[in-house]
Amino acid sequence: MIHTTVGQLGHFFVILSFVTALVATVAYFLSALGRRNASQTVEVEEAQLAYAGEASFGGKTAKRKAPVQTISKTTAVEKDDWKTLARWAFVIHAIAVVGVGATLYYIIYNHYFEYHYAWSHSSLALPVQYMISCFWEGQEGSFLLWLFWDALLGVLLIRSAGKQWEAPMMTIFALVQAFLASMILGVVFGDTFKLGSSPFLLLSEAMPDAPIFQADPNFVPKDGNGLNPLLQNYWMVIHPPTLFLGFALTLVPFAYCIAGLWRNQPLEWIRPALPWTLFGAMILGIGIMMGGYWAYETLNFGGYWNWDPVENAVYVPWLVMVASLHTMLIAKRSSTGLKTSIILTITTFLLILYSTFLTRSGILGNASVHSFTDLGLSGQLLVYLLVFVALAIALAIWKWKTIPADDQEASVYTKEFWLFIGATVLCLAAFQVIATTSIPVYNKILESFGKISNLALPADQIAHYNKFQVWFFVTIAILTGIGQFVWWRKVENKKWDALITPAILTLLASAALIALGSVKNPVYMVLLVASLFALLSNGTILLGIIRGNYRLSGGAIAHIGLALMLLGILYSAGFSKVISINTSGLLISNQEEFTKNDNKENKENTLLWLNQPERMGQYQLTYRGQRIEARDVPGYLPSKDVMVIEGDFHGIAQRDIEQNGKVYYKKGDTLALYPENTYYEVEYREPNGKVFSLYPRAQVNKRMGLLASPDTRHQLDRDIYTYVNSVPDPEAENKWEKTETFSVAIKDTFFLNDYVAILDDVVRTNEVDGMEVGPNDAAVRARVRVLSKNGEQILSPAFVIRNRMVAHPAETSDELGIRIQLNEIDPRTGKFTFAVNRTQRDYIVMKAFEKPLINVLWIGTLVVMLGFSISTVRRYREFRKMRDKLV
Secondary structure, X not given: OOOHHHHHHHHHHXXXXXXXXXXHHHXXXXXXXXXXXXXXXXXXXXXXXXXXXXXXXXXXXXXXXXXXXXXXXXXXXXXXXXXXXXXXXXXXXXXXXXXXXXXXXXXXXXXXXXXXXXXXXXXXXXXXXXXXXXXXXXXXXXXXHXXXXXXXXXXXXXXXXXXXXXXXXXXXXXXXXXXXXXXXXXXXXXXXXXXXXXXXXXXXXXXXXXXXXXXXXXXXXXXOOOOOHHHOOOHHHXXXXXXXXXXXXXXXXXXXXXXXXXXXXXXXXXHHHHHHHHHHHHHHHHHHHHHHHHHHHHOOOXXXXXXXXXXXHHHHHHHHHHHHHHHHHHOOOOHHHHHHHHHHHHHHHHHHXXXXXXXXXXOXXXXXXXXXXXXXXXXXXXXXXXXXXXXXXXXXXXXXXXXXXXXXXXXXXXXXXXXXXXXXXXXHHHHHHHHHHOHHHHHHHHHHOOXXXXXXXXXXXXXXXXXXXXXXXXXXXXXXXXXXXXXOOXXXXXXXXXXXXXXXXXXXXXXXXXXXXXXXXXXXXXXXXXXXXXXXXXXXXXXXXXXXXXXXXXXXXXXXXXXXXXXXXXXHHHOOEEOOOOOOOOOOOOOHHHHHHHHHHHHHOEEEEEOOOEEEOOEEEEEEEEXXXXXXXXXXXXXXXXXXXXXXXXXXXXXXXXXXXXXXXXXXXXXXEEEEEEEEEEEEEXXXXXXXXXXXXXXXXXXXXXXXXXXXXXXXXXXXXXXXXEOOOOOOOOOOOOOEEEEEEOOOEEEEOOEEEEEEEEEEOOOEOOEOOOOOOEEEEEEEEEEEOOXXXXXXXXXXXXXOEEEOOOEEEOOXXXXXXXXXXXXXXXXXXXXXXXXXXXXXXXXXXXXXXXXXXXXXXXXXXXXXXXHHXXXXXXXXXXXXXXX
């Protein structure tokens, strides 16, 4: 059965959201034009009130032309009607966006695989939380998420922006919404022009030429392709919404800025935009760090930041946004600061659009593991970007003359100078990243003109970006210390004495850490000194602030958090150490990924055989076998304890499933599983005898091959980071070699797979796994003792005569790679014949890192966000007080 009604409803909501966004744009635009004429006198008086005592740029007061009021009451009423229409249109638009989201999730949740989006991104096996992730895995869902946050922010701004800002600002907001809604419109004009990509396409519409639909137009797949295995992580449930909220928040200061230029009020927009800029920088920063932590937990490149082009495309707007909020702080006193604020606020939003184009147009190709495939929207995305580039630049040029000029340049002893320098360094850091990241774009442009480009992304991108970014952030760290002292007027009479104490403490602490920590790299030394200076100088300022008004401490706290982050990055990345050194002297693998770079991976990986201890530095490691995860059982279960039902995401318990003294399932019960991932238990034994286990996981994916994810032991001063680099295919059947037979008597010795084996005894038994032994049946069990360097292991194959039938239940040892059966008993000779097969023993090849002080990075991130939160609340209260005075 094909559920067409829900898809038609969803498509109706998409069209409604697009149309109402256009209506709101036009109505707000006309309202803004009417307001500008009807209430010009009131607006200028309000502007003069806002300028009182602060409109002087370098001693020169801005002058404005006297307004002339010539509009009748009829026009004013018309203006209010347009605003009322615009408000209702935008509210309906927001409701429609929610309707689109609810409809799409309903399709995913109910497994309507006749829809292309549900079939492409979900499956029956996914739990509810990962069904949520399915929602934004595809391009259409992520555009919808962005659309939702913008709609929510728009509704909030209608209520909070104030009368003078609502119409011009919401004109920009609604126009952006119209463009975003068009991305999921999915309307095709003729055979050539396509407007958006609909998430409500049926499979038969998306793949009309597929043979299955030629044979059966109503065919519905039983299951979907499933969610990308790398996205099956709880961070992917909260990271994308946070990141897209950050994207949406960049629109708010942009809309205020455009509205301010439009209304010939180039300064007044700063106050309402500043708290939103702070909040946006905080949320976008949180989203970026969530992505870093997801990479640290899920990917196996050994870190949290890989300078991937998609990572860079989000990092760059954040840097520029932080730069813009610093220039906003000096905009009231500095024309340079005001002009820079306008440029950077516009640039931040345009960079968000540019990053969207980079990641969704397919232009990056194989340069990024995160980029989306092109759905034919690259042209539409380019138009979206160019429209706002043209609009913003044209308006800024037209209104540039309304910005007053400075009478004199800022002195090196003023806070305006230091904040501007800091913003400049942030922008240079952003430019260096985006210039390199955009190399595929340069190549594409040259190709469009028939030229061939030899530009290529750096072979070692991490080294390339690090060698530049480290010096930018050394400078930024130093500037945060000096800038805070200048901001709080600690530097007076052109004397820098106040900085002497934190500078001396910095040098002493740095010298101690360099000597005790064996810091030998000069770059690391400089970064260490700069980070400690930022920490101590901002800490000194913070102690002074909290004695007065703690609400003013946001900047100092954020800078302290930045210093902690830099220290955490320095130690966790600069002093990360591979501890899984191969000391056997043997090559683990001849595959290229192991032999390249002078056998780097052969040297830095450890081969572990099942239950065979190996020494790794101070740890003794033992691989304890494969594990599987059950849905409602804590921890992990031995794979042998559950027989997985192929394609059903369930299994049958082969024994009682017991964890922590509680029996969850009895033998023979059916239990729900997460069968995609196989976990590998690695037992770590510390020198003091303490034992802990890590469970790195791997999945053999048909589309992506072997996908390995790490597991980490979090300690106060370091992390132990472990992942598998090579494992036997967990889904493959064991390949057994040709059967060998051994006829031995009790106490005889023979060889099994290069191990010495002794037949200790053969005794009668009444219990044989998998079958019942009745009173008229006979069963014996052999006791074969196998000797290895790790001790002894007992194998107990059985011989059963039941209902005049003979059975030979085999005993299998993954640890020894042996399957043994007791096939014959000769009472005349007293000999027992065993059939033995050999196979590859169970093993893993693993790599482990020690990452010192990485927790300092995560703590620093939280401290930065605390600082942003305090500043956001403070600036919003200031804006609210001013807004209420003007009402």
